[in-house]
Amino acid sequence: LLSGASSSFTLAASDKGSYSCKASRGQKTSTVQSNKIQLDVKEIPVPVLHNATQWLDVFPTERVELSCWMKGSSGWIFTWFRNKNLIKANSSVLIENDGTKLSITAASTSHRGNYSCSGALKGRSVNSKLSKEVMLDIYDTKPRVTLVQNPDDSLMHTADSVSFHCHINVSSGWSYLWYKNDSPFKAGHHYNISSAGLADTGSYKCQVKRGASFQSDKSEAAKLTIEERPEAAIILLTRWADVFSTDSLLLKCNVKDSALSWNYTWFKENEQVDLPLSEEHKVTPQDDPDQSRYTCKGTRNERPFYSVTSDSYRTKNLLLKRRILLAISGCIFFGIIAVFIGCIALRIFRKPASDFEKTEDDNLFIRAQVKDFTDSPCPLVEYIKDADLNPSPKEGEENDAISSETTLMPKPSPEDQAVTTNSHESTENGGGMMSFQH
Template identity: 25%
Template structure:
């Protein structure tokens, strides 16, 4: 049902009736729903539409929480609402709003107000908002084995269909034992004791917690603080019964002793676990809640696992995991050799390189002691690299010397080495030796390093073999000057093979000890047998003699 109130100055009665009859046509505000029950701290949508006569222009729209003032206050200007109120409508027909983080103080009626260029309107009866908290109803104490029903209550019926969620000690209950807004605990156990709260699915608000106590047989641990391996520990079972009950002790489900007091001398980590006592008489039996003996001890059983199967190649990602048994849990450190390289149970090497090869171990340490694992070896495989050739010895290489070439290569697994002179294969192995080297051995040498992951050649090195002159010979060149019989001469030229090239030449006439000339060429002006001798820093060698005679001279000229 809608009711409208227009604020205007007093007018004569007949004029007011005429105005009301005209202006009320087409005015209205509609809310859906008109009553909202919302959960504390949730967001509320108040759906709203409005109408006004054709030809009127909307000047201002707003929501208010009062209808008493001539000019009711705009909620969007109210500090209690301004940060939480969002107008979702428009200045035409939609006046919907969202109110966020509602509180119990927000429970009241709200009205939509709009102002046109000719008149004002406020929509009655407005929207009634009731904000509710959640409360858990529960018996304060129950006995183990009883059935108990917990109820999640609200002050009004929530407008949105609600699915209830239950918590025990702030942890959601995974077992769905709820029926609508009720939680039924059948044959309640000691584990069911705790602080219970409820919530509505999809909302953050949780009800205040209510404590549920379960009566049971209890165990007292004699002493306080940490229990360390080697300590003496006493457990005492408390039970009310008539007649007095017989007491039995269990670790897990295993019987370990009788009597009200159970003592463990020189306790060890093997004694860790849950202990409970059973109280039994002719009227029945009851078990205590389990108590946990948490024995502290230094690290033991420390070892490293490599998360990688098969060979480790350069560029792989390798993960090492340190396993350790200790209480309390230990801090883990990693070492490569004796060098600290990282912390934490997991040590990861991404894009592993050959520099990461080596022995790794982890150290497990807590306040009771420390222990190192055995070492594990990371053997990173990679193709040959840094391939080079070293010539054993320095200085000049002279014919007849012994020369050794050594191929250096870094690879894993070790590479096979091959030697090449130019493009010709000449040998294998890391060392290539040439004994009594000759000029034919001069040239460019390189080695090839190869394993299953790849191959690489070294840069070439040059062997430049020095040797004394050899293949020394004399050739004849005739130079004509005027007539054949007058002024003709024979020029002798000395040729040789040597390294470095011969620069000194001497000429001799056979059977004479003194040289008759020098230089690579010699002009023979008389008959006889002549030879030359070529010299470099490594020695000298002479040629065979050639005969120069008058007849030979003429023949030479005629055939030249």
């Protein structure tokens, strides 16, 4: 019950209810009671402070946003506090007009502390209590990122598996950026290579990022080199000369172009042969009557741990094929030797040409010389021809006188007779050797 024409008091939650009034004068006169007014009294709400960013441990230069609001009520203006001290807006701290949001554009260690806010109703003297505090932690330096490679060998071989893990041990909310030879590529927290190839050789780095712009520094580089895996090959040690004296084949496994120490595993029809790890393997008809396909590979306790499996080596009928091939080759070889020896013998023991055949050949040459001699003009004939063609004046008159008489040939000289006689004898002798006399 209150008295007086007006009443002013500070409300409490217990003051809620229905209020009315009436006037009285003296002890007997009073007015009718006024209309009732219902007064509802509520507790002043406490504002809620919320971090708009997902994390409250931040790094230098990172952006931070905090918000303050009243649940189920409107018309409030908010004020911000750090460590119970009023915060005023400046170049690095921005506060919206109604105070609902506080933004730190570039965090530094000076922004470290406990943040809270309070609200006041517009046009009324109603002030809320401070909100619950939110602690903002600012690191002194940017985060350090570590790139972990597993296994950590810098030299690996084709078909090896390797994984990279980008590790950061502080805060949360990170996304990951990856680089190979400084060229970016997409990956998550891990980057796995299940079967390495030569193209995977390179220098790998990673860094972390969160928010719109904050990034860590890049990690140290992890250099990876991929080389071709050594390849195994099967060599047949059984010599050609042994194919007629043995029924077994001796195989050897060798890793090509490798000076490393290897152990060897053998496979028959793709199933491992239960034998000691030897580089040689003996195939006998008793152990392998089906004459199977064999492969092998090298193994080590260090990288490369194993080689590429060799091409399959089939032993079926190999000895028989080599025996047949050697027999055919031997026949051809000895046939060639026989022909060669026969040619030499024929040349040595062939009968020489007869004396008659040689004389006949010589006579042909002499006949050619005689023909050339007989074709040349005789000096006596030349003399007769010149005398007939160029007569003297006296002879001209004598010729006219004896033109009717028979002309007598001059008597041949003894030299001409000798030539004629020898030519005749040569003709009668069938073209034999002749000598010229002068």
